Amino acid sequence: MKKLIYNKFDKATISNLQKVVFPGRIIVVVSPEEAERAVDYLLTQTVLGFDTETRPSFHRGEHFSCSLLQVATADCCFLFRLNYIGMAPAIVRLLGDQTVTKVGLAWNNDMLSLRQLGSFKAGMFVDLQNLVREIGIEDQSLVKIYANLFGERISKTERLSNWERDILKGSQKAYAAIDAWACVRIYQEVMRLKESGDYELVIAPEINQIEE
Secondary structure, three states: OOEEEEOOOOHHHHOOOEEOOOOOEEEEEOOHHHHHHHHHHHOOOOEEEEEEEEOOOOOOOOOOOEEEEEEEOOOEEEEEEHHHHOOOHHHHHHHHOOOOEEEEOOHHHHHHHHHOOOOOOOOOEEEHHHHHHOOOOOOOOHHHHHHHHHOEEOOOOOOOOOOOOOOOOHHHHHHHHHHHHHHHHHHHHHHHHHHHOOEEEEOOOOOOOOOO
Protein backbone atom coordinates (compact mmCIF):
# COMPACT_ATOMS: atom_id res chain seq x y z
CA MET A 1 0.00 0.00 0.00
CA LYS A 2 1.37 3.36 -1.03
CA LYS A 3 2.09 6.04 1.54
CA LEU A 4 -0.44 8.88 1.49
CA ILE A 5 0.97 12.38 1.66
CA TYR A 6 -0.87 15.68 1.30
CA ASN A 7 -0.03 18.75 -0.71
CA LYS A 8 -1.26 20.80 2.27
CA PHE A 9 -1.53 19.23 5.71
CA ASP A 10 -4.51 20.15 7.89
CA LYS A 11 -3.14 22.28 10.73
CA ALA A 12 -6.12 21.50 12.95
CA THR A 13 -5.20 17.81 13.16
CA ILE A 14 -1.60 18.38 14.30
CA SER A 15 -2.49 19.06 17.96
CA ASN A 16 -3.98 15.56 18.20
CA LEU A 17 -0.85 13.80 16.96
CA GLN A 18 1.66 12.08 19.21
CA LYS A 19 4.51 14.36 20.29
CA VAL A 20 7.94 13.70 18.80
CA VAL A 21 10.59 12.56 21.28
CA PHE A 22 14.27 12.84 20.35
CA PRO A 23 15.71 9.31 20.53
CA GLY A 24 19.44 10.00 20.44
CA ARG A 25 22.34 11.62 22.30
CA ILE A 26 22.69 15.36 22.74
CA ILE A 27 26.19 16.82 23.09
CA VAL A 28 26.63 20.46 24.12
CA VAL A 29 29.75 22.16 22.70
CA VAL A 30 31.11 25.12 24.67
CA SER A 31 34.76 25.49 23.59
CA PRO A 32 36.71 25.73 20.30
CA GLU A 33 38.57 22.52 21.23
CA GLU A 34 35.31 20.60 21.69
CA ALA A 35 34.08 22.08 18.41
CA GLU A 36 37.09 20.71 16.54
CA ARG A 37 36.45 17.18 17.84
CA ALA A 38 32.73 17.43 17.10
CA VAL A 39 33.28 18.64 13.54
CA ASP A 40 35.85 15.90 12.88
CA TYR A 41 33.15 13.38 13.75
CA LEU A 42 30.33 15.13 11.89
CA LEU A 43 32.32 15.25 8.66
CA THR A 44 32.50 11.43 8.65
CA GLN A 45 28.70 11.31 8.17
CA THR A 46 26.75 11.30 4.90
CA VAL A 47 23.81 13.58 5.86
CA LEU A 48 23.60 16.28 8.51
CA GLY A 49 20.60 18.32 9.66
CA PHE A 50 21.12 21.98 10.57
CA ASP A 51 19.18 24.62 12.48
CA THR A 52 19.89 27.70 14.61
CA GLU A 53 18.35 29.45 17.60
CA THR A 54 18.53 33.08 18.66
CA ARG A 55 17.49 34.61 21.94
CA PRO A 56 14.15 36.31 21.32
CA SER A 57 13.77 40.05 21.68
CA PHE A 58 10.74 41.48 23.45
CA HIS A 59 11.70 45.17 23.35
CA ARG A 60 11.92 47.62 20.47
CA GLY A 61 15.48 48.16 19.27
CA GLU A 62 16.77 45.11 21.12
CA HIS A 63 18.70 42.58 19.05
CA PHE A 64 20.62 39.42 19.89
CA SER A 65 23.14 37.47 17.84
CA CYS A 66 22.64 33.85 16.85
CA SER A 67 23.02 31.84 20.07
CA LEU A 68 23.04 28.21 18.99
CA LEU A 69 23.90 26.04 15.99
CA GLN A 70 22.37 22.57 16.04
CA VAL A 71 23.87 19.87 13.82
CA ALA A 72 22.32 16.40 13.86
CA THR A 73 23.02 12.96 12.46
CA ALA A 74 20.43 10.19 12.39
CA ASP A 75 21.10 9.35 16.05
CA CYS A 76 22.76 12.29 17.81
CA CYS A 77 22.85 16.08 17.85
CA PHE A 78 25.62 18.54 18.67
CA LEU A 79 24.59 21.89 20.12
CA PHE A 80 27.28 24.49 19.40
CA ARG A 81 26.81 27.37 21.85
CA LEU A 82 27.79 30.26 19.62
CA ASN A 83 27.29 32.81 22.39
CA TYR A 84 30.36 31.17 24.00
CA ILE A 85 32.54 30.17 21.03
CA GLY A 86 31.38 32.48 18.22
CA MET A 87 32.33 31.60 14.66
CA ALA A 88 35.12 29.24 15.74
CA PRO A 89 37.43 27.86 13.01
CA ALA A 90 35.77 24.44 13.30
CA ILE A 91 32.35 25.98 12.61
CA VAL A 92 33.69 27.72 9.52
CA ARG A 93 35.19 24.42 8.37
CA LEU A 94 31.90 22.60 8.87
CA LEU A 95 29.76 25.20 7.11
CA GLY A 96 32.13 25.36 4.16
CA ASP A 97 32.53 21.61 3.68
CA GLN A 98 31.71 20.35 0.16
CA THR A 99 31.65 16.59 0.85
CA VAL A 100 28.75 16.01 3.27
CA THR A 101 25.12 16.74 2.38
CA LYS A 102 23.79 19.37 4.78
CA VAL A 103 20.06 19.84 5.16
CA GLY A 104 18.08 22.73 6.63
CA LEU A 105 14.73 24.44 6.31
CA ALA A 106 14.62 28.07 5.12
CA TRP A 107 18.38 27.80 5.58
CA ASN A 108 19.20 31.09 3.87
CA ASN A 109 17.67 32.89 6.86
CA ASP A 110 19.91 30.94 9.23
CA MET A 111 22.99 31.73 7.16
CA LEU A 112 22.23 35.45 7.36
CA SER A 113 22.20 35.15 11.16
CA LEU A 114 25.42 33.12 11.20
CA ARG A 115 27.21 35.59 8.93
CA GLN A 116 26.62 38.32 11.51
CA LEU A 117 29.10 36.38 13.67
CA GLY A 118 31.73 35.96 10.96
CA SER A 119 32.20 35.33 7.25
CA PHE A 120 32.22 31.88 5.72
CA LYS A 121 31.68 30.26 2.35
CA ALA A 122 28.68 27.92 2.42
CA GLY A 123 29.23 24.35 1.30
CA MET A 124 26.70 21.88 -0.05
CA PHE A 125 23.30 22.66 1.51
CA VAL A 126 19.84 21.35 0.61
CA ASP A 127 16.79 23.41 1.59
CA LEU A 128 13.87 21.16 2.50
CA GLN A 129 11.34 23.74 1.39
CA ASN A 130 12.57 23.20 -2.15
CA LEU A 131 13.03 19.44 -1.84
CA VAL A 132 9.51 18.62 -0.62
CA ARG A 133 7.99 20.47 -3.57
CA GLU A 134 9.48 17.77 -5.79
CA ILE A 135 6.96 15.28 -4.37
CA GLY A 136 4.08 17.76 -4.31
CA ILE A 137 4.17 19.05 -0.72
CA GLU A 138 3.38 22.76 -0.69
CA ASP A 139 3.63 23.44 3.05
CA GLN A 140 6.78 25.23 4.15
CA SER A 141 6.87 24.80 7.94
CA LEU A 142 8.87 22.05 9.62
CA VAL A 143 5.91 21.17 11.84
CA LYS A 144 3.52 20.59 8.93
CA ILE A 145 6.05 18.77 6.75
CA TYR A 146 7.04 16.42 9.57
CA ALA A 147 3.42 15.73 10.54
CA ASN A 148 2.59 15.03 6.90
CA LEU A 149 5.39 12.51 6.44
CA PHE A 150 5.49 10.83 9.86
CA GLY A 151 2.16 11.52 11.59
CA GLU A 152 3.81 13.06 14.66
CA ARG A 153 3.82 16.53 16.23
CA ILE A 154 6.92 18.67 16.80
CA SER A 155 6.36 20.85 19.86
CA LYS A 156 7.39 24.51 19.60
CA THR A 157 6.94 25.43 23.27
CA GLU A 158 10.62 26.32 23.79
CA ARG A 159 11.02 28.46 20.67
CA LEU A 160 10.87 31.78 22.53
CA SER A 161 12.96 30.71 25.52
CA ASN A 162 16.29 32.29 26.47
CA TRP A 163 18.95 30.59 24.32
CA GLU A 164 21.73 32.46 26.15
CA ARG A 165 21.09 30.90 29.56
CA ASP A 166 24.27 29.87 31.38
CA ILE A 167 23.04 26.27 31.26
CA LEU A 168 20.36 25.23 28.78
CA LYS A 169 17.35 23.42 30.22
CA GLY A 170 16.77 19.82 29.23
CA SER A 171 13.60 20.83 27.40
CA GLN A 172 15.55 23.44 25.42
CA LYS A 173 18.20 20.92 24.42
CA ALA A 174 15.56 18.39 23.31
CA TYR A 175 13.68 21.04 21.32
CA ALA A 176 16.83 22.23 19.56
CA ALA A 177 17.97 18.69 18.77
CA ILE A 178 14.60 17.68 17.32
CA ASP A 179 14.55 20.58 14.85
CA ALA A 180 17.91 19.60 13.35
CA TRP A 181 17.29 15.83 13.55
CA ALA A 182 13.88 16.22 11.88
CA CYS A 183 15.66 17.70 8.86
CA VAL A 184 17.67 14.49 8.47
CA ARG A 185 14.55 12.32 8.75
CA ILE A 186 12.59 14.42 6.25
CA TYR A 187 15.47 14.43 3.77
CA GLN A 188 15.92 10.66 3.97
CA GLU A 189 12.19 9.99 3.62
CA VAL A 190 11.69 12.33 0.68
CA MET A 191 14.67 10.82 -1.13
CA ARG A 192 13.25 7.33 -0.47
CA LEU A 193 9.84 8.31 -1.82
CA LYS A 194 11.35 9.96 -4.89
CA GLU A 195 13.39 6.86 -5.67
CA SER A 196 10.68 4.29 -4.99
CA GLY A 197 7.61 6.21 -6.13
CA ASP A 198 5.89 4.50 -3.21
CA TYR A 199 3.50 7.33 -2.37
CA GLU A 200 0.21 8.87 -3.44
CA LEU A 201 -0.29 12.62 -3.31
CA VAL A 202 -3.66 13.72 -1.96
CA ILE A 203 -4.76 17.20 -3.01
CA ALA A 204 -6.48 18.97 -0.14
CA PRO A 205 -9.77 20.61 -1.15
CA GLU A 206 -9.72 24.37 -1.39
CA ILE A 207 -12.00 26.15 1.08
CA ASN A 208 -14.40 28.27 -0.94
CA GLN A 209 -14.93 31.85 0.04
CA ILE A 210 -18.37 32.44 1.57
CA GLU A 211 -20.24 34.88 -0.61
CA GLU A 212 -21.90 37.73 1.21
